[in-house]
Amino acid sequence: QKEVEQNSGPLSVPEGAIASLNCTYSDRGSQSFFWYRQYSGKSPELIMFIYSNGDKEDGRFTAQLNKASQYVSLLIRDSQPSDSATYLCAVTTGGGNKLTFGTGTQLKVEL
Amino acid sequence: EAGVAQSPRYKIIEKRQSVAFWCNPISGHATLYWYQQILGQGPKLLIQFQNNGVVDDSQLPKDRFSAERLKGVDSTLKIQPAKLEDSAVYLCASSFGDRNYGYTFGSGTRLTVV
Numbered sequence: 001q002k003e004v005e006q007n008s009g010p011l012s013v014p015e016g017a018i019a020s021l022n023c024t025y026s027d028r029g030s031q032s033f034f035w036y037r038q039y040s041g042k043s044p045e046l047i048m049f050i051y052s053n054g055d056k057e058d059g060r061f062t063a064q065l066n067k068a069s070q071y072v073s074l075l076i077r078d079s080q081p082s083d084s085a086t087y088l089c090a091v092t093t094g095g096g097n098k099l100t101f102g103t104g105t106q107l108k109v110e111l
Numbered sequence: 112e113a114g115v116a117q118s119p120r121y122k123i124i125e126k127r128q129s130v131a132f133w134c135n136p137i138s139g140h141a142t143l144y145w146y147q148q149i150l151g152q153g154p155k156l157l158i159q160f161q162n163n164g165v166v167d168d169s170q171l172p173k174d175r176f177s178a179e180r181l182k183g184v185d186s187t188l189k190i191q192p193a194k195l196e197d198s199a200v201y202l203c204a205s206s207f208g209d210r211n212y213g214y215t216f217g218s219g220t221r222l223t224v225v
Binding site for chain 1: 144152156166167200202206212218219
């Protein structure tokens, strides 16, 4: 079992729709959870982090965490073509602060 | 605040040659990470430094990869000798303090081994 699992996609959504990206993790001791956006040929860029169960909203982005189910998700409201990128889920593992990344989900927002 | 600086941006070498990458973290960031990202995959941690010391190098192929962080600031990652499967983007990241509020990544070095 991979430590952090994501559906590789591509996930295609129409412009203006809600995009839902999902991630599961295996380490029950994980404390911190992150979403990074990566455009093709660029390095990952942090967009959200969440530590506690529940929802955390930042503009058009909402991160959701359920530690009991070992599940974290990212919702993007009013999706724009500029949101087209690969979204990486990252989780602290091993009891420390190093991040383990999933393989990423490719999001395509279509006009 | 200046970001994480990396050089070179691109490097093409032949297999069995050696190569070195340089990273300068954000000022004041005690923790520095080197990640390897193969095309189509997520970044994989190679080594983590806390100031001068190595915290985690469990996934570093030590027979060919080495890294150092002199004086707790700049870091160098070396590959010797390189293999075809080392073709990847090498990302450096840094963070402040013990609590992880997320890394800031540098622009990366794209290595192609031919």
